[in-house]
Amino acid sequence: MAPVSNLMAEAQVSYDALRKELASPSADLAKCGALVSKLKLTLVQMNYLTLTGPQKPATPALALVRDILETAALYAVRVKDVDNFERYVAQLKTYYAVLRHELPESPRMYLVLGLNLLHLLAQGRIAAFHTEIELIDIEQLTANVYIKHSCDVERCLMEGSYNKLWNARRNAPAEEYHFFMEVLMTTIREEIAKCFASAYVDFPVQDAVTMLHLENAQAVAVFAKEHNWTIKDGKIGFRSSDDKTDEIPAQAIINNALSYTRELERIV
Incomplete structure (x- = not known):
């Protein structure tokens, strides 16, 4: 097996390529899928997905793994792969909760958490939705555009305000929200x-x-x-x-x- 430093450098190159491709207006999703698979294999080789190795990775490595998982989660939404989206979110919770004081806050954390909330609503898992809400800083429920959107959707559902829900679909804060809104609609x-x-x-x-x-x-x-x-x-x-x-x-x-x-x- 290659040294961890070499594997990390390889992961960085693949991650940069994945994020660039996924951000393209004409993204090649097959290419993105191949990069995601390659990155997952690299992380497994480094034992960085489960964090069960004898030594915890350094902060830069942890940040990279978190970024990879976030991008993989967004890719899963793009290809409508709900099962893998759930897996990536479950893995990211370690970084968002357990390691939150060891890493700078991810600029995409609330995007991912908001998507997960919307996913739970789309599946009718209202109890799970409220459990997840309890884990989010209370001020973010109204201050953060990604979290607020999902909370507004839940409120419309409880009120039976379906016209407002259709407006919420049009006013989604990110492209990835459209998939789960369509499922809900x-x-x-x-x-x-x-x-x-x-x-x-x-x-x-x-x-x-x-x-x-x-x-x-x-x-x-x-x-x-x-x-x-x-x-x-x-x-x-x-x-x-x-x-x-x-x-x-x-x-x-x-x-x-x-x-x-x-x-x-x-x-x-």
Whole structure:
């Protein structure tokens, strides 16, 4: 095995190449993936991923490993690799918590932590979200743009303010947030669709455009086909009226939401 100093120099070169490529507007994600794999192998050879060696690495080495893990986490989001994103975040927690007084604060720490919060919300893991919030300095909940965005999203979810959630998607503080926001929006859209199907025999297509936050009637048609719904005379058909059960609560929710949305549109 090469001396640790040589491996560290090799890791620095690969890391610089990875960060440069990932920051490119036309990033070659396959190349980034190869660099991430190479870096992981190098860190394993140095026993720097688990920090279980006889001697803890020096501060510059620790900072480099942290930077590599952060970049790998952001790469995982770019390629929609949720499992590896979770692994990198778990490893980074050692650097953010246990080693926080031995290293200068990472400028990307709150970006990663905010992404993790949003990831937990997208998976419906609300209890885990609140556990993670407890580990973050309280002033950052409102002062830091990355943390605040995820907290605002959670608040909208609890309030059922789905229009605000769609605005939060457009106002994401970093490109990487879009992936988890899309996952969350898809989940919400499916929940609204369930309300439609349980509350109505049919539903106007144009109202569905508004409620599902789809671009147009054509997008609704695609969505309807995916759910085995029918469209006729400008209305989505769900099922026979003979199958209808107690539907008042869902109808009330949808009608209130539609009225609220239309009122907002008139105000704007």
